Amino acid sequence: MNNLISLYINKLSLNDVFNFASKNNITLNNEEAIFILDFIKKNWQEVLANPDSLKIDQYKSRFSEENFNKIKKLIIFYRNKYAKYLI
Numbered sequence: 001m002n003n004l005i006s007l008y009i010n011k012l013s014l015n016d017v018f019n020f021a022s023k024n025n026i027t028l029n030n031e032e033a034i035f036i037l038d039f040i041k042k043n044w045q046e047v048l049a050n051p052d053s054l055k056i057d058q059y060k061s062r063f064s065e066e067n068f069n070k071i072k073k074l075i076i077f078y079r080n081k082y083a084k085y086l087i
Contacts, residue, residue: 002045009044012037026070035062051079051086 017033017040028036039059047054056075060068079086 002048005044005048009041012040024070024074026067026074028067029064032063032067035059048086051083 014033014037017037018028021028021033021036043054054075056072062068063071
């Protein structure tokens with residue numbers, strides 16, 4: 001399974017980040033989108049292995065207040081939705 005995820009992450013683009021954010025009513029600026037893409041590419045394995053390792057509050061300064069609140073809610077939503085697959 002990690003091989004499939006790895007292939008997907010390697011193909012992930014800035015455009016994908018913008019599109020996902022837009023579909024979730026989040027309007028990112030370039031710096032926010034680049035941070036998200038870099039974070040995903042560098043940390044996906046750790047977060048997948050231990051979802052609690054993602055301490056979103058420490059990245060609050062990387063986002064506008066509105067975007068941070070929306071992103072935090074989105075992370076909580078997906079963490080709850082897929083929790084049974086992450087154990």
